[in-house]
Amino acid sequence: MGNLYHNKTAQWLVYTAFFLGLAVIPSFVSDDFLLNQLATYGVYGMLALSISLCWGFGGILNLGQGIAFGLGAYGMAMTMQMQSQTESNPIPPFMLNNSLDQLPWFWEPFSNTAAGLILSIAVPTLFCAIFGGVMFRARVSGPFFAIMTLAMLSAFYTIILDRQPYTGGVNGITPPSPLQLGGFEIDPYSSTAYWIVLAILVTATVVAKLITQSSFGLVTQAIRDDAERVRFLGYSVAGYETAIYTISGAIAAFAGCCLVMLVQYVSPAQLDVGFSLSMVIWAAIGGRLSLLGAMCGAFLIQGAQSYLGDAFLATWLLILGGFFIVVVRFLPNGLASLLESALGLLATKPKTPAAETNGDAKPLPAE
Amino acid sequence: MPGLLEIKNLSKSFDATKVINDFSMEVTEGTLCCLVGPNGAGKTTTMDLVTGRIKPTSGAILFAGEDITAKHEHVIARAGIGRKFQVPAVLKNLTVRQNLEVAYSRQTNPFWNLFKFHKAGLKEKLDEIATLAGLTTRLGEQAGILSHGETQWLEIGMVLMQEPRLLLMDEPIAGMTEGEIEKTARIFKDLQKTATLIVVEHDMGFVREIADVVTVMHMGSMLAQGSLQEIEANPRVRDVYLGEKEAA
Amino acid sequence: MDLGSLLNALILGLSIASIWLIAALGLTIIYGAAGVINMAHGEFIMLGAYSSYMLQYYLGLPYLLCIPASFVIVGAVGLALERGLIRYLYNRPLDTLLATYGVSLVLMQGVRLIFGSDPKYLAAPEIFSSNISLGFASISSFRVVILLVTALCVLGVWLLFYKTRFGVQVRAVMQNKEMAASFGINSSRVYMMTFALGAGLAGVAGSLFGVLAIVLPTMGASYVVQAFLMVVTGGGSLAGTVVASGVTGELQSIFAFFTNDTFARFVIFVLIVVFLRFRPQGLFAQAGARR
Numbered sequence A: 001m002g003n004l005y006h007n008k009t010a011q012w013l014v015y016t017a018f019f020l021g022l023a024v025i026p027s028f029v030s031d032d033f034l035l036n037q038l039a040t041y042g043v044y045g046m047l048a049l050s051i052s053l054c055w056g057f058g059g060i061l062n063l064g065q066g067i068a069f070g071l072g073a074y075g076m077a078m079t080m081q082m083q084s085q086t087e088s089n090p091i092p093p094f095m096l097n098n099s100l101d102q103l104p105w106f107w108e109p110f111s112n113t114a115a116g117l118i119l120s121i122a123v124p125t126l127f128c129a130i131f132g133g134v135m136f137r138a139r140v141s142g143p144f145f146a147i148m149t150l151a152m153l154s155a156f157y158t159i160i161l162d163r164q165p166y167t168g169g170v171n172g173i174t175p176p177s178p179l180q181l182g183g184f185e186i187d188p189y190s191s192t193a194y195w196i197v198l199a200i201l202v203t204a205t206v207v208a209k210l211i212t213q214s215s216f217g218l219v220t221q222a223i224r225d226d227a228e229r230v231r232f233l234g235y236s237v238a239g240y241e242t243a244i245y246t247i248s249g250a251i252a253a254f255a256g257c258c259l260v261m262l263v264q265y266v267s268p269a270q271l272d273v274g275f276s277l278s279m280v281i282w283a284a285i286g287g288r289l290s291l292l293g294a295m296c297g298a299f300l301i302q303g304a305q306s307y308l309g310d311a312f313l314a315t316w317l318l319i320l321g322g323f324f325i326v327v328v329r330f331l332p333n334g335l336a337s338l339l340e341s342a343l344g345l346l347a348t349k350p351k352t353p354a355a356e357t358n359g360d361a362k363p364l365p366a367e
Numbered sequence B: 001m002p003g004l005l006e007i008k009n010l011s012k013s014f015d016a017t018k019v020i021n022d023f024s025m026e027v028t029e030g031t032l033c034c035l036v037g038p039n040g041a042g043k044t045t046t047m048d049l050v051t052g053r054i055k056p057t058s059g060a061i062l063f064a065g066e067d068i069t070a071k072h073e074h075v076i077a078r079a080g081i082g083r084k085f086q087v088p089a090v091l092k093n094l095t096v097r098q099n100l101e102v103a104y105s106r107q108t109n110p111f112w113n114l115f116k117f118h119k120a121g122l123k124e125k126l127d128e129i130a131t132l133a134g135l136t137t138r139l140g141e142q143a144g145i146l147s148h149g150e151t152q153w154l155e156i157g158m159v160l161m162q163e164p165r166l167l168l169m170d171e172p173i174a175g176m177t178e179g180e181i182e183k184t185a186r187i188f189k190d191l192q193k194t195a196t197l198i199v200v201e202h203d204m205g206f207v208r209e210i211a212d213v214v215t216v217m218h219m220g221s222m223l224a225q226g227s228l229q230e231i232e233a234n235p236r237v238r239d240v241y242l243g244e245k246e247a248a
Numbered sequence C: 001m002d003l004g005s006l007l008n009a010l011i012l013g014l015s016i017a018s019i020w021l022i023a024a025l026g027l028t029i030i031y032g033a034a035g036v037i038n039m040a041h042g043e044f045i046m047l048g049a050y051s052s053y054m055l056q057y058y059l060g061l062p063y064l065l066c067i068p069a070s071f072v073i074v075g076a077v078g079l080a081l082e083r084g085l086i087r088y089l090y091n092r093p094l095d096t097l098l099a100t101y102g103v104s105l106v107l108m109q110g111v112r113l114i115f116g117s118d119p120k121y122l123a124a125p126e127i128f129s130s131n132i133s134l135g136f137a138s139i140s141s142f143r144v145v146i147l148l149v150t151a152l153c154v155l156g157v158w159l160l161f162y163k164t165r166f167g168v169q170v171r172a173v174m175q176n177k178e179m180a181a182s183f184g185i186n187s188s189r190v191y192m193m194t195f196a197l198g199a200g201l202a203g204v205a206g207s208l209f210g211v212l213a214i215v216l217p218t219m220g221a222s223y224v225v226q227a228f229l230m231v232v233t234g235g236g237s238l239a240g241t242v243v244a245s246g247v248t249g250e251l252q253s254i255f256a257f258f259t260n261d262t263f264a265r266f267v268i269f270v271l272i273v274v275f276l277r278f279r280p281q282g283l284f285a286q287a288g289a290r291r
Helices: A008-028 A033-058 A065-081 A092-096 A107-112 A113-138 A142-161 A191-213 A215-231 A237-263 A273-286 A291-308 A313-330 A336-348 A352-361 B043-050 B074-080 B094-103 B122-132 B146-159 B177-190 B203-209 B228-233 B235-247 C002-034 C041-058 C065-085 C095-115 C141-163 C165-175 C175-182 C187-212 C221-234 C238-258 C262-280
Strands: B004-015 B015-026 B033-035 B058-063 B083-086 B167-171 B196-199 B213-219 B222-226 C131-134 C137-142
Touching: A008 A033, A008 A191, A008 A291, A033 A191, A033 A215, A033 A237, A033 A273, A033 A291, A065 A113, A065 A142, A065 A237, A065 A273, A065 B203, A107 A113, A107 C065, A113 A142, A113 A191, A113 B015, A113 C137, A113 C262, A142 A273, A142 C095, A142 C262, A191 A215, A191 A291, A215 A237, A215 B074, A215 B094, A273 A291, A273 A313, A273 B167, A273 C095, A273 C221, A291 A313, A291 A336, A313 C095, A352 B015, B004 B043, B015 B043, B015 B213, B033 B043, B043 B167, B043 B196, B074 B083, B074 B203, B074 C221, B083 B203, B094 B122, B094 B146, B094 B177, B122 B146, B146 B167, B177 C095, B196 B228, B213 B228, B213 C131, B222 B228, B222 B235, B228 B235, B228 C137, B235 C165, C002 C041, C002 C137, C002 C141, C002 C165, C002 C221, C002 C238, C041 C065, C041 C095, C041 C221, C131 C141, C137 C141, C141 C187, C141 C238, C165 C175, C165 C187, C175 C187, C221 C262, C238 C262
Parallel strands: B033 B196, B033 B213, B083 B167, B167 B196
Antiparallel strands: B004 B015, B004 B058, B213 B222, C131 C137
């Protein structure tokens, strides 16, 4: 007892401080391009958060988070693209180039911004609920589920690449103007865009944190430990797994929307296998058991990649791969677990009686 | 009045081997039934079949008059059957308190549990069970570091947290000391006031102490059923089980 | 659809099946025997291609000798990896998946640093560049070579696993490690050997794929997902992978006949997910306990 790391109040305080720190950034950064780049880190943070929730707390390794992320991103790109289309010019140019003379049916709803935004979140969330439901009910778990998500991701990547007239193929979709929301234009290089991303990140984090502290969160952690045992306590394991996988997918869908709002571009690269795996690397290095740890992992690695990596991308990836191996081998719970042990040392020192009983229990059963 | 649990002509084969062969038994509400028999008689398999871990080849299982044959594990658990496993199964990476809290499974719906941060009545129940299981000082510890005896108690505590109508206890006293065994016997007798118990046990001394009814299994079938005196007087039981035991 | 083109599609399907099979063969052994999900398998294939390229380009080794040489080289890399990393992770299956992904990043970037990102070409002997016609259908003779090499490898693995003492040991360890140990089987050595063998087979696949397509540091990534699907669909057994590759190869070819290659691949992936919904243990489940 008494490790500050596990103290809920302390955790909330650290989270508050962390986000306050992020909130004051725009007042110090005058470079619009830098601010835009920092905002994209918020997107990576959401992705790491979603992986930590699903994998760290739910024990479900998801190598296909790019599906929800990518579908969200495509939804947003379609919405923004349709905002630029008019009565006289109802069809996006890339479709005309692919000799399509009518707007495909599934593009129609995106003409309405509200409907488009809702679909951008609803479609990926629904996909996760269905795919997760099917897989978990069949009791596909562990490495198998990871492989299946990978397969599904490849399938989506393939189909988006292949259906060029409808998706823009390898070129993707480049909406010509920024997102219009309720008559305002959201300039991706403004602090408004930064605030929006931060607000979504904060909301997602608070929701995720509350989930981990709820009864639901406790059951998912129990399932991570021993799914078989939890079934006999009366919980539908498949239901819980589907739920956490779907919530995590919804967060990734929000991340996808934010990214396109910031960069005005989407391509199959968002569904690239390598990108989904790097989300897992962020969470693993930062610490998948800590939401904040995973987010910091994303900031750390993506930050290092853009500042060191531009010049030596190949070397950087080599180092990252090596570092990742070392973390998996020696520090399975990531950098956050270093902090946990450090605070643990502080906590047990003054309480000698507690430390003694601990010592007794470990090597041998009492007596 | 029919029994709380009725097992009717149950059979289970793995490949070509019949592990349970036309087994029937009935457990009256409020009794403590001991299920005994030599190794490989099919006791644990019967528990697996009742709790839905495996599906029977044929036959039916009725709980409180309702057919629970081949239902999912969590559905059976929710109906009111709690189980302690032969090899104690606790959630090793969670604390003792969290283990007991998860087991307090009145609300099992994932959606509602998203909004649940405090469970009504949890604290009282947790204190009661922790005291009963002698784990009050260990609540903050990880379950993985408990000794074997403590792990047994934790799992018994978890089953009690579920507040089941029927408790299946697979070798609950393995690895316990004399004093702990006596305590277990007391607790079981106490539980009987509110619940029905089926206890799988090898220790005949313990069986003698607690059993209302003894069911003897042999080669996947029922060999005999009755009070302990009847069973001990039964020559067939003597042959296959008690005799073997005494010889050993 | 006339008979000729159907026949053609079927023969092409057989060829696709053999490519998928040789890519998945090593993975099957590593997963089936040691329970390791080896994400670096694609990079083992890539290393096989580069080994053959080097041997051919710098030493002038004839192509047909490059194949067994790649087997040895990549097998040695696999052996080193198993000793240095994988053996510490056997009881953490998800972590082997992650760690081997780290390995795949390192191998890919390492090769890129040494050889650059520009494509290399492996040359096969003249006679393999011709086409063989069988009545209606015609197929490049190199695809026949792949088919033959694949068949040889499967036969070899089958003989090794079911007809030798080593095979008995492997199967004993798969069933029950502790029990096998009590019979004096060194499970650590068995894991090491199967891992090296699996890696070596990836090397063979690499030297074949290097001729079929170009040699690039990223070439492995395109095979690994498919190879995994064959293993998972097959249930992790040798027979399972053979059947899974055969069926999906043919289906891919037939679907591609009606649409195109990429769309056919999408359909296959979706079909596999649906199939695993109803048979999560795959076609032929392992006798041994899953970890």
